[in-house]
Amino acid sequence: VGTIWSNFNAKQSLGTSAKTSSASAETQNRSGQGSPNSFAVQDAESGAVTIIPGMENLQAQFARAIELGSSKGAEAFIKRLAAVINDRKHTIDELLNFMSKGDLPIADDGSILAYKVLTTGHGEAKGFFVDCHSKQVQQRVGSFVRQLNVDESRRTECSTGLHIARRGYLRGFSGNVIVLVKIAPEDVIAVPLGEPNKMRARGYHIISEVPVDEHRTLRDNKPLEGTEAKKLLSMAIAGDHIDIIEEVIIGG
Numbered sequence: 001v002g003t004i005w006s007n008f009n010a011k012q013s014l015g016t017s018a019k020t021s022s023a024s025a026e027t028q029n030r031s032g033q034g035s036p037n038s039f040a041v042q043d044a045e046s047g048a049v050t051i052i053p054g055m056e057n058l059q060a061q062f063a064r065a066i067e068l069g070s071s072k073g074a075e076a077f078i079k080r081l082a083a084v085i086n087d088r089k090h091t092i093d094e095l096l097n098f099m100s101k102g103d104l105p106i107a108d109d110g111s112i113l114a115y116k117v118l119t120t121g122h123g124e125a126k127g128f129f130v131d132c133h134s135k136q137v138q139q140r141v142g143s144f145v146r147q148l149n150v151d152e153s154r155r156t157e158c159s160t161g162l163h164i165a166r167r168g169y170l171r172g173f174s175g176n177v178i179v180l181v182k183i184a185p186e187d188v189i190a191v192p193l194g195e196p197n198k199m200r201a202r203g204y205h206i207i208s209e210v211p212v213d214e215h216r217t218l219r220d221n222k223p224l225e226g227t228e229a230k231k232l233l234s235m236a237i238a239g240d241h242i243d244i245i246e247e248v249i250i251g252g
Helices: 024-031 055-067 074-084 089-101 168-171 212-219 228-237
Strands: 003-007 039-040 049-052 112-119 129-131 143-148 162-165 177-182 188-190 196-201 202-211 246-250
Touching: 003 212, 024 246, 039 074, 049 074, 055 074, 055 089, 074 089, 089 188, 089 196, 112 162, 112 168, 112 228, 162 168, 162 202, 162 246, 177 228, 202 228
Parallel strands: 143 246
Antiparallel strands: 003 039, 039 049, 112 129, 112 177, 143 202, 162 196, 177 202, 188 196
């Protein structure tokens, strides 16, 4: 994937380059599909243009990119969406709406950073956690957890899939562990219509455990406050975290 053009308000848009931040008219002319809140992504090889609407939902993420002086993560995220939007248009719309609260950062590689509540004390091996639902799926920092046959229906609230929460949903889980996970945008399968605070994915990579003294902060729907936690999040955004050391497959 190559060039990104923006129809979005330049003050809220990704880039500082002339081609990205001032190309509204050019995008309209080239694609014929532009809208006030869209990005157009042109494939570097084929020249095909893919329109990504709903960019107003990412204002918080764009503002953060501008504040940090780097649009790397936001650009990568949009390019990853462009690769799958034609196959899963509804999922992309729902994902952008899900992210509109702005409490899920985007990593430099375009992945989504989110939280997952797990638990201990149910016979798992040392250093492992288990899921709060079945208490059977052992996982740890470095695990990539993959769910087969994820339910794609938006109308089903609780169904097969890996549920990932925004901060506001964490208080609904009773587990004693909160981990930071990375989710590829293309691995998001559905955001249930009646549950706008969680999404179903087919995979996540556990990259760190959130310090216990930050649990109350997250469960109160507030951003991480402590120095250690902020450093952990900054490192996660930059990709400075544990690689995948194992794959845990559910439903195989």
